Amino acid sequence: MRCNKVRNNLTAFLDRELPENLQEAVENHLASCPSCQQERKALERVQQTLEGMEVPPFEETVSPETILEMARTRTSASKEQSRKIRHPWLVPVPRGWQPVLALATVLAAIGIWNAFPLLKALPLPTAQEIYLAERIELFENLELIQDLALLEMMEATEGEHG
Amino acid sequence: MGNTEDIQDMLAFQRGDERGFHRLFQRYRGPLMNYLYRFTGNRAVAEELMQEVFLRLCRAAGTYEPRSAFRTWLYQIATNVGRNEVRRREYSVKKEPLSPLISGTQNGLGGAISNPPSASPEDMARARQMEELTQQVLSRMPEKQRAALLLRRHHGFSYREISDVMNLRTGAVKSLIHRATGTLRKYLDPYLGILPQEGEKDAM
Numbered sequence: 001m002r003c004n005k006v007r008n009n010l011t012a013f014l015d016r017e018l019p020e021n022l023q024e025a026v027e028n029h030l031a032s033c034p035s036c037q038q039e040r041k042a043l044e045r046v047q048q049t050l051e052g053m054e055v056p057p058f059e060e061t062v063s064p065e066t067i068l069e070m071a072r073t074r075t076s077a078s079k080e081q082s083r084k085i086r087h088p089w090l091v092p093v094p095r096g097w098q099p100v101l102a103l104a105t106v107l108a109a110i111g112i113w114n115a116f117p118l119l120k121a122l123p124l125p126t127a128q129e130i131y132l133a134e135r136i137e138l139f140e141n142l143e144l145i146q147d148l149a150l151l152e153m154m155e156a157t158e159g160e161h162g
Numbered sequence: 163m164g165n166t167e168d169i170q171d172m173l174a175f176q177r178g179d180e181r182g183f184h185r186l187f188q189r190y191r192g193p194l195m196n197y198l199y200r201f202t203g204n205r206a207v208a209e210e211l212m213q214e215v216f217l218r219l220c221r222a223a224g225t226y227e228p229r230s231a232f233r234t235w236l237y238q239i240a241t242n243v244g245r246n247e248v249r250r251r252e253y254s255v256k257k258e259p260l261s262p263l264i265s266g267t268q269n270g271l272g273g274a275i276s277n278p279p280s281a282s283p284e285d286m287a288r289a290r291q292m293e294e295l296t297q298q299v300l301s302r303m304p305e306k307q308r309a310a311l312l313l314r315r316h317h318g319f320s321y322r323e324i325s326d327v328m329n330l331r332t333g334a335v336k337s338l339i340h341r342a343t344g345t346l347r348k349y350l351d352p353y354l355g356i357l358p359q360e361g362e363k364d365a366m
Contacts (some may be wrong), residue, residue, distance in 0.1 A: 008340065011339055011340040012336050012339070012340065013335075014320070015314065015319045015321070015339070017320070017336065023238050023352075042347060042351060042354075043343060045350075045351075045354045046343055046346050046347045046350055046354070047315065047343070049292060049346075049350055049354065050296065050311070050315045050316075050346065051315055051316075052289075053200075053296060053297075053316070054293060055192075055196050056196075056199065056205075058191070058192055058195040058196070058199070058205075060191065061209060062209075062213060064180075064183055064184045064187040064188070064216075065180075067183075067187065067213060067217060067220065068180060068183060068220065069215045070213070071217050071220035071221065074217065074221075080205075081363060097339060150310075159311060162362045
């Protein structure tokens with residue numbers, strides 16, 4: 001077996017990864033070839049240096065629970081992302097338009113509630129009237145009212161006091 | 163056998179038992195940190211990447227099927243994560259010359275050392291320097307060579323297993339490890355030749 005072929009296979013030989021007949025052939029060559037022996041020693045030194053590298057201590061900086069939590073958060077975030085992709089018409093409303101949209105929404109909701117006269121007959125405790133009064137003030141400032149139950153009560157109040 | 167344990171823990175996790183994940187985390191956090199640290203040369207980056215590997219493990223838990231050895235699959239994820247990161251950050255360290263480490267040498271990148279240091283308590287410091295130099299060479303090596311070398315030398319994977327991890331033929335793995343070893347040898351040889359104990363070994 002020629003020296004250059006042996007040298008090409010030396011690393012794999014040292015790793016015992018050559019097919020058996022090749023492993024043997026290299027072994028036999030090395031027994032009688034001083035220059036390839038030198039080459040072998042040089043590679044062994046490199047391997048030892050690499051294998052002797054210290055494993056630095058890596059303190060645990062994150063717990064497995066944290067990783068699980070991150071995985072859960074990321075899942076819901078990515079679901080949010082995919083929802084946005086599936087429903088592109090759910091566009092974010094620019095700031096200036098929010099009060100207008102709020103008003104339109106409230107008026108539409110009141111319009112809808114007007115079609116259900118039965119709901120106007122619901123009794124209304126005093127505490128809720130106060131609550132409503134505060135909310136109506138908010139409404140006058142054109143804040144978006146999201147709670148439809150609140151709207152229902154507003155409508156009921158108007159019916160009583162109107 | 164370690165692989166049986168790993169797969170059992172993974173399947174338990176799949177069924178909803180988080181302790182399976184905890185066990186896998188405790189078992190592999192350290193080795194993965196070591197792999198990713200040697201791969202990227204940067205502790206903080208290795209930390210991020212290690213977390214990413216476990217996040218991907220979580221994400222894959224639902225559809226996990228034990229086809230290959232668990233370790234092979236896990237290190238496949240780690241290798242992909244590492245290689246993506248290295249490519250993303252474009253570690254173009256080839257431009258900087260390697261710093262000569264041992265005082266008294268002009269150029270550590272080849273050629274004989276003119277002033278070999280005497281055998282002394284400096285051995286510890288030299289070992290640290292060798293390790294530093296080795297890491298520098300690793301960081302400059304092409305990532306495929308680096309991955310294959312680390313998987314073999316530090317994590318005990320066979321060429322066959324490495325070919326599964328990296329999705330290559332075993333012949334390609336053999337070639338990568340051979341070239342990686344040659345690169346290391348080229349930069350380390352001048353230093354390795356002067357370590358005191360080497361003189362004794364030559365008497366074989």
